[in-house]
Amino acid sequence: MTESLDPSQAYESSAPSASSDAPLAGITVLDLTRLLPGPLAGLRLAELGAHVIKIEDKGAGDYAREMMLGDDEPPPSAFWRLLNRGKSVERLDLKNDADRATFRDWVSRADVLLEGFRPGVMARLGFDYETLARLRPSLVVASITGYGQHGPMAQAAGHDINYIGYAGVLDQLGDAADAPIVPNFQIGDLYGGGQATVQAVLAALVAAQRTGRGRWLDISMTHEVFRANLIPAVAMHRQGHVSRAGKDLLNGGVPCYQVYRTQDGRYMAVGALELKFWQTLCDVLGRSDWKTRHWSLGQVIGGEDARSLQGELAAVFASASLSDWTLRFAHADCCVTPVLRLEEAVTHPLFARAREALSP
Numbered sequence: 001m002t003e004s005l006d007p008s009q010a011y012e013s014s015a016p017s018a019s020s021d022a023p024l025a026g027i028t029v030l031d032l033t034r035l036l037p038g039p040l041a042g043l044r045l046a047e048l049g050a051h052v053i054k055i056e057d058k059g060a061g062d063y064a065r066e067m068m069l070g071d072d073e074p075p076p077s078a079f080w081r082l083l084n085r086g087k088s089v090e091r092l093d094l095k096n097d098a099d100r101a102t103f104r105d106w107v108s109r110a111d112v113l114l115e116g117f118r119p120g121v122m123a124r125l126g127f128d129y130e131t132l133a134r135l136r137p138s139l140v141v142a143s144i145t146g147y148g149q150h151g152p153m154a155q156a157a158g159h160d161i162n163y164i165g166y167a168g169v170l171d172q173l174g175d176a177a178d179a180p181i182v183p184n185f186q187i188g189d190l191y192g193g194g195q196a197t198v199q200a201v202l203a204a205l206v207a208a209q210r211t212g213r214g215r216w217l218d219i220s221m222t223h224e225v226f227r228a229n230l231i232p233a234v235a236m237h238r239q240g241h242v243s244r245a246g247k248d249l250l251n252g253g254v255p256c257y258q259v260y261r262t263q264d265g266r267y268m269a270v271g272a273l274e275l276k277f278w279q280t281l282c283d284v285l286g287r288s289d290w291k292t293r294h295w296s297l298g299q300v301i302g303g304e305d306a307r308s309l310q311g312e313l314a315a316v317f318a319s320a321s322l323s324d325w326t327l328r329f330a331h332a333d334c335c336v337t338p339v340l341r342l343e344e345a346v347t348h349p350l351f352a353r354a355r356e357a358l359s360p
Helices: 007-012 037-047 078-084 097-107 129-135 160-166 187-211 221-227 230-239 275-285 304-317 322-329
Strands: 028-031 051-056 088-091 112-115 140-145 215-220 257-261 267-271 336-338
Touching: 028 037, 037 051, 037 078, 037 112, 037 140, 037 187, 097 129, 112 187, 129 140, 140 187, 160 187, 160 221, 187 215, 187 221, 215 221, 257 304, 267 322, 322 336
Parallel strands: 028 051, 028 112, 051 088, 112 140, 140 215
Antiparallel strands: 257 267, 267 336
16 A cells, blocks of 8 residues: 555555456545445455545544554554555545545546545535536445434444444344343444445446446445344244244254354354254264254254253363364364364465455
């Protein structure tokens, strides 16, 4: 990434070059966003070959620069670096006449604009969608907010925990006591914000290339997560309410789809949902008598036998360490795998070609 002090040079900045045959080669993206959702969308577009110009104000800039810094670590933080590699980084004050003129010039040649302000802020700056579209009729504008551009909560503040709370997702992330946990994986930001934006932008770019007309994309993180809350919705339509923890197929109600604590306090993930996988698991454990105790053969999900067998499995997995179980199941085709910590995942051969994604 580059940082230039002269904003007039943004289109000449030496951003990492994309291959000429990259899917988005030749596409220019103006990224006005901060923190996580919008910058992630910009990063994914850059990875697809777009030239992404991250525009920060001339003061503190993106708040992520100062967030989660290590002891004695100078900014910008690893958080900011992870999300903004591969972009040109420029500074503009959109309340300054000269910088506003520069920004209008950039817009007139851009293909996509990402912004994550509260509804109405772009209009107050004089850059509402109608104004932007006059400058560049084919421009795709993605506005990423917590609750959408319209509606009773459009101006409400929020963070990931609020978005997934409203969408009925946090309620489903329950522990054994059915109390919501606080996940360190930002579902609303990453999926409802970043990934949903990329998906919508790519579709809009196809339409713009076909028709010459861009569009304004209203990306509500809460609504995107709500739309994806599919499995609990199945239970709601089936029985009139969602299933509580340990009462349904994918939330701990069957012994064949569960996490089990090992002797050394780690966990194995058992995903033997299909009967063939379950029976292979039974063979590995030397428990052929368990083969018929499976939900597909009539075991009641969340029922007495399911809970009893889950206890028996827990006792077995507690008898050996994570490494022992990993080795034992390494070549067994039954979806039983270790729950790795991130520092272990980044060194695993599975991610040999992907670990750079988490290297700031």
